[in-house]
Amino acid sequence: MNLPYAEPYKTKMVEYIKPSTIEERRQWIKEADYNLFNLTSDKVFIDLLTDSGTGAMSDKQWAEMMIGDESYAGSQSFLKLKETVKQITGFSYFLPTHQGRAAENVLFSVLVKEGNIIPGNSHFDTTKGHIEFRKATALDCTIDEAFDTTVYHPFKGNVNIEKLEAALKNDTEDRIPFVIVTVTCNSAGGQPVSIENIKQVSEVCKKYDTPLYFDAARFAENAYFIKIREEGYQDKTIKEIVKEMFSYADGMTMSAKKDGLVNMGGFIALNNEEVYKKATVFNIMYEGFITYGGLNGRDMGALAVGLDEATEFDYLETRIEQVAFLGQQLVDAGIPVQQPFGGHAIFLDANKFVPTIPRNEYRAQALAIELYIAGGIRSVEIGTILADRDPFTHKNRYPELELVRLAIPRRTYSLNHMRYIAAVLKNIYASRDQAKRGYKIIDEAPIMRHFTVKLEKLVD
Numbered sequence: 424m425n426l427p428y429a430e431p432y433k434t435k436m437v438e439y440i441k442p443s444t445i446e447e448r449r450q451w452i453k454e455a456d457y458n459l460f461n462l463t464s465d466k467v468f469i470d471l472l473t474d475s476g477t478g479a480m481s482d483k484q485w486a487e488m489m490i491g492d493e494s495y496a497g498s499q500s501f502l503k504l505k506e507t508v509k510q511i512t513g514f515s516y517f518l519p520t521h522q523g524r525a526a527e528n529v530l531f532s533v534l535v536k537e538g539n540i541i542p543g544n545s546h547f548d549t550t551k552g553h554i555e556f557r558k559a560t561a562l563d564c565t566i567d568e569a570f571d572t573t574v575y576h577p578f579k580g581n582v583n584i585e586k587l588e589a590a591l592k593n594d595t596e597d598r599i600p601f602v603i604v605t606v607t608c609n610s611a612g613g614q615p616v617s618i619e620n621i622k623q624v625s626e627v628c629k630k631y632d633t634p635l636y637f638d639a640a641r642f643a644e645n646a647y648f649i650k651i652r653e654e655g656y657q658d659k660t661i662k663e664i665v666k667e668m669f670s671y672a673d674g675m676t677m678s679a680k681k682d683g684l685v686n687m688g689g690f691i692a693l694n695n696e697e698v699y700k701k702a703t704v705f706n707i708m709y710e711g712f713i714t715y716g717g718l719n720g721r722d723m724g725a726l727a728v729g730l731d732e733a734t735e736f737d738y739l740e741t742r743i744e745q746v747a748f749l750g751q752q753l754v755d756a757g758i759p760v761q762q763p764f765g766g767h768a769i770f771l772d773a774n775k776f777v778p779t780i781p782r783n784e785y786r787a788q789a790l791a792i793e794l795y796i797a798g799g800i801r802s803v804e805i806g807t808i809l810a811d812r813d814p815f816t817h818k819n820r821y822p823e824l825e826l827v828r829l830a831i832p833r834r835t836y837s838l839n840h841m842r843y844i845a846a847v848l849k850n851i852y853a854s855r856d857q858a859k860r861g862y863k864i865i866d867e868a869p870i871m872r873h874f875t876v877k878l879e880k881l882v883d
């Protein structure tokens with residue numbers, strides 16, 4: 424019998440969300456300088472800004488909150504988490520941090536020097552930020568298929584092995600301290616990396632004696648795709664696949680706000696004792712003592728349970744099928760979205776949706792603003808604004824893709840919410856020809872400008 428998937432959980436507590444009118448939202452977004460990050464949450468009906476730290480914890484996680492051990496040193500909650508991380512990833516050394524970018528900050532303080540090159544698959548914005556902040560370069564080695572939203576490739580997050588090998592081969596001055604592979608690849612649209620590719624990356628890294636790290640924020644979703652799409656993995660459990668994935672790496676940084684199923688948290692896990700020892704110094708300086716690293720004991724306990732729940736098949740199936748349900752509704756309406764659908768989000772292809780808006784007027788941002796005004800739905804631009812300016816020339820970097828990301832929080836919204844989002848988008852799509860002008864930047868920060876940028880609406 425072929426039954427549809429059904430959520431393997433029921434609701435124990437509800438949080439009301441506020442509807443509003445188009446007129447109200449038009450005014451609110453203007454007051455927010457057309458930056459969706461500036462909106463207060465009461466002005467948002469469905470919040471798809473991010474799936475980071477916005478999910479719902481389980482009753483078991485809440486129960487852990489009650490028995491959290493808040494000891495400064497040697498907390499039992501820390502030990503519980505360290506043990507869970509060891510079981511799930513296989514890594515022996517573990518440092519908690521307050522979130523993913525903090526893990527990057529600590530680890531990169533050890534590993535990244537001025538002039539370094541860090542190859543990877545479409546580095547996440549904070550990863551790139553932490554690399555460029557240290558006057559090093561993030562080298563994108565993602566496969567070309569990732570940049571065509573219409574071609575099907577089961578693992579669009581894959582690394583182009585030739586490109587990676589060429590970089591390592593040409594590295595005669597030892598400028599590449601490590602390679603970082605993001606699973607799933609957020610910036611390429613939540614696209615997974617295959618085990619085969621991970622294995623190849625690992626072999627090339629070994630050949631050139633270069634460590635391999637994972638940016639592992641969505642490692643469990645990546646494992647789900649491997650199970651569903653990669654030959655030979657259908658009969659393996661998610662936990663087995665996860666273990667194999669990590670066996671090819673030397674270490675990882677983690678944003679626990681994603682597949683940790685908690686609202687705040689992160690960590691570093693790795694095999695190399697020397698790197699660990701150096702990292703502890705930075706952890707103590709930036710985060711806190713090594714047995715809490717900026718986290719409450721109760722948060723570490725909830726994270727330990729979250730990691731276990733996130734690596735269960737039924738949970739992942741519900742999550743990823745809900746995202747795909749939204750994607751399919753849009754595809755059926757002819758709306759251009761990245762395919763195959765990502766694990767945590769659907770990405771609208773603004774180059775195809777609103778080609779009538781010039782690129783230097785931030786067409787993806789313009790589409791995101793329209794989605795907010797029309798339906799109270801908050802999404803995020805993954806396009807020219809996010810791509811920042813070139814650190815050397817200070818010119819806009821126009822990325823190949825102009826995307827609007829609809830990130831779906833974990834265990835939070837219903838299928839009816841997905842239907843509502845699809846209906847709003849269908850309306851916008853029907854009148855897309857009328858969109859002619861976008862926005863201009865009136866104020867921006869030198870790095871990671873998207874969080875605080877101020878925009879002005881352009882009119883003919």
Ligand SMILES: *Cc1c(COP(=O)(O)O)cnc(C)c1O
Pocket residue numbers: 475522523524525547549550605609638639640641677678679680681688689
């Ligand atoms: C979210 C994320 C980060 C940064 O983590 P924070 O917890 O937001 O600091 C890094 N890499 C990837 C792939 C992410 O998704």
